[in-house]
Amino acid sequence: MAPAQQTPGAPPVEVPPADAATDQPIVSDAEFDAALPALSDDINAPLEAMPAPADTAQATPDDVLTPVAQAEPDLVAPLPTLGSYDTTPPIELADTDDEKTVVIRYDTDVRGLDAIEATGLFNGLSALKEGDGEAANAAMVAARGREDEALAVRLMKSKGYYDGTAISTIEQPAAGDTNGRIKAIVSATPGKVYTLSSVTITADPVTPPDLLRRELPLVVGDRIEADRVQGAEANLALKLPQQGYPFITLGQRDILLDDAKWTGDYTLPVDTGPRSSFGSYSTEGKLAFDAEHVGVLARFKQGELYDNRKVDDLRQALVATGLFSTVSVEPVRTGTPGPDGTEQVNLLVRQQAGPPRSLAGSLGYSTGQGFTAEGSFTHRNAFRPEGALIGTIIAGTQAQGASGTFRRMNAGKRDRTVTLTASANHSNYDAFDAFTGTVSGRISYDSTPIWQKKFSYAYGFELTGTNESVYDFSTLQRERRTYGIFALPGQVLFDRSDSLLNPTKGYRLKLSVSPETAVSGGVKPYARVLVEGSIYQAVSDSIVLAGRIRAGTIPGIDRDDLAPSRRYYGGGGGSVRGYGYQRLGPFDPNGDPVGGRSINEFSLEARYRFGDYGIVPFIDGGNAYEGIMPKGQDLRYGAGIGGRFYTNFGPMRVDVATPLNPREGDGKVALYISIGQAF
Template sequence: MNEFSAGFVKQIPTTSIVCLAIVLTAGTLWSLLLLIAPARAQQSEEHTRQSLVRKIQLVGAKKVSKSKILQQMSKLRPPPFWKFWQEGQEFTAEKLDSDLEQVRQLYHQEGYYRVKISAEIVEEDETVVIILYITEGPPVTIKDITFEIRDGEAAEWEERFRRIIPLQKGKIFRVKDYEQAKTAILEYLANSGYPRAKLFGRVLIREKENSAAIHLPVELGPFTRFGKIQVMGNKNISLSNIMREVTFAEGETFSMSKVFQTQSRINGLGFFRSVVVSPVDLQEGSGPVDIHILVQERKPRTIEVGVGYGTEDQLRLRVSGIYRNIFGGSRELRLSIGISGLSEEESLTFSQPYFPDPSSTSRWTLFRRLDEFPSFNVTNISSEFRIDRGISSALSATVAYRLESSSIGGLSEAAQKDQEKVYFLSYFQTGLKWNTTDSPLDPTRGELASFFVEPSLKVLGSEVSYVKATAEYKRYYHLLARPVLAGRILMGTIQPFGLNQRRVPIMKRFFSGGTLSVRGYDYQQLGPRSENGEPIGGNSLIEGNVELRFPLIGKLWGVTFLDFGNVFLSSMEFDFGSLSYSVGAGIRYKTIIGPLRLDFGYILNPQKEITTPYRFHLSIGQAF
């Protein structure tokens, strides 16, 4: 018994004591973890709160724009100032390393391969400020550009290529220019009969020498011509009408730009739901390339209904009945009826394309229109013959002749002494329009310029002689991070002959103010007034607008703007010192029919007749 007990006691140190120690140690560690975990969780939460990036400062950035640099810091970049409700992003060392690498890659793409970037982290209150110190170093410049034409006359092709690429010896090497050069060469070849060409570019960068050597081997491939042209899907629209819009013929040198131009022209006829013009087996074989034109026709007779709303004209409704390809030859007959809070209109338009030449379209319109303006109303019955001609993809010209009978009513007694009750006018309208914008409903890039002259002369049978001219220019810039900067300027004047300046027909005068001009004013409330305080318009006009459009959330955008303008009594009177200014802000909600728009405009220097120096405007579509 004793021996057994003694033996048992002897075994405790060698087995159970070790297990017991392990259990006690594990339990102790677990207890400590339970005690420490809440503290660490609290510490982590505090760290998260203190690690939101509030600001990024750039020191030494001169050759690359700061906006481009911040655009690359996607993981840590704080929200723009207009998104004031959003918090900055959480700071981590991994995010910083990733963003710094993106900034280095940006500098490399801009030609600065020896750039050095360091970061300083400054904690302020519960936020973090990141300071980037950038030593840009010398740029890499292009030392040499060589071409290797594998199946053509090298000297001739090399001379052509050098004229169209944005690369030059001695210039800074930028990856964007290099890629554009390759694209330009391939597009040039595709439009010159070599759509199967291949280009293999190489760039050797010597960082120690700050130089780049560019080598561009080009494989022309077989010279290619257009093959057979096949039109499919047309039922009511004749083949000849479609083929009139084709800009190439079988056997001509192949050009991809002519393929795209043909698709645009056929689609512009308005007779088709869809148009696809496609080369067949372009990358295979070596012979002529056949072209397939697949169209899907619209119904020949349709009814279109349009509805809109605006603060000034309230509810807008337009119903149009359209008969396409009437009498054949792509002719169109359109009957339209429109009504709003300010106007009523009925019109009948007959369109004849390809007259008087293949690049022109002629239209004859008969219409009646009633307009209710703040200080008068006018009923207009007129007939117009118009020719629109496309000169290029961006430039078009218009010539029109109109006979017009206008009955004026609603004038005050003071205004009636300078106006007739009925005017019969006979005049021409001629003009040019230049349009490179990317969208007719909501442009973000490009420009739109127009100039129109309207001579009304007694030798044409008009009761009043005058010349009216207007010039307008709009420009749209797509900035980084998606904002759009838009600007507009409009100037106009009317010069009467044999008339007092005040006797120019009031419906031909200029008016300003409202949702499409100077938005601090109500509709047509900016400019000269009668003794009773009613707007009477003027013979000269200046209007201008500047807008910054920026994204908020999803399809919702914000806008800040500055408008200016005025109307002057005399012809050729442009007094820039008498302009009225308004500032404001608004929101836009993007839709397929254009943005829904709400603007608030405030007048900085209101005219003395204005008692309320601000206005709200609700409408569909951009202001310009």
């Protein structure tokens, strides 16, 4: 034992010598055990009160237990309600828009990310940048800086810099700086970039054997960048279903980094599923048509190698019928062997037929034609599949009529349409006044917004009876004649433009031929021929130059033996703008147009578009002639400007034009309002 230390100036302390008596216990074990209170055998029984000392007179305050309620009354008091608490946030969390809140302004300085081209991405995600240079206090600025430290590290790793570090600091304003803005600095140190040392795909054999490696564009030496790796995997998941593997599933990639060599071993597990070919179709849900008609819409045959692009095309064709509120196409395994070792896939079409009936209307105006209002009622699936009934009424200032049409879309072949129409119309123009009844049929193979075809065609028949006013040059007066006309119209179109509704490049060539026979005091066969070409060329992102030429002839019949409604006329919104409808061509002595057997026209437009709007200056020219050959002389010109409002179904058009070399009786201004470009 160390000797006792004595404080200087204190009286000496005597330490008794150690002997046997000092080693005896102060309280014996027996006495201690006897002093313990008896315990109950029931562990759940309440504790008994501690007994007071036998000699209460000698008890001290420490010997008596004071009840809790008396010693600490707050401990037994009821808790206050939540509404009584002060919920005002601390100043570092307070809304900085509060005028009473102290605002610290700061500038953000990002260093080290320019070298890896990550500064722009950092600025878009930064907490400091999002704060717009304002915070409640320095603690908030520091917290944002710590968030941006982690952001900078994530961005560096996404660029392949897995050893990158970042630190944020706050720099106080320099002495004498009256600006008072602190500077938040985020400094990044990318370090060395990691590259791929190996690329491994674990999968069952595929056909062709190099398919997986070919469609996963990662090679040894590539940087281990997140965008590069994810893009390569997305390409694999995209291309395999296009080449016979619709059930491919990518597993979780593994990249084992070697920080001594700054490289990584990349491994990707892939479950390709069976190599598949197209098989059967099935449908479920509220059906608009059956599985057999689904096969008509498909642009592939049974046994062809599976390609999900063709499945997407089928889905779009189903949507384009307008018969569904929802529709989906899903490949389903069948286990049935197909050609070339494939497994046939069943395409399950889940349908939810929508309302088949619709009402539509349109309104237009042009000088010479006046107002034209058209309304229609359509039942798109009255005769399944896709057999529509259409009723149309035309009510205009110069044209009235009604028609009924049966139309079957995708009739035995995708995009082939069969149409039967019966109509009765009255047309009252300067050129003629006609009451006409027509029965016609047409078969067409048309372009659609889903599948714009290079080559399309139409052919059919037309049986027309018409009573028309016609000027008789032999009697020098107008009279009414009745004509019976039988025609076999046909049309072919070669289309290399980039859009059906609003082309910006390419060209179109169209030929229309209609052999006809007119019966009016005799049988007179003839033919109506019309050739038209248009071209479109973009000269900038917002300007497209467009041009059109048209020429037509009607050989085999004299003009005066031809029904006025079958002759050629120039002028109007789809012809030479600036002149009234059908006002170009020969006139009778009364100054009314009588039409001709030939026509030529041209149009030039500069289509300037800005957003959903456009401005189109244009010039048109042309004329109609009595003979069967159009002439290059006597052309009439019109010029003007138009406005366009572009919608998802095509542009709405308003054109204002004036004739440049008018004749007596031509108006000074012509107005045209319609839907679609002029050509």
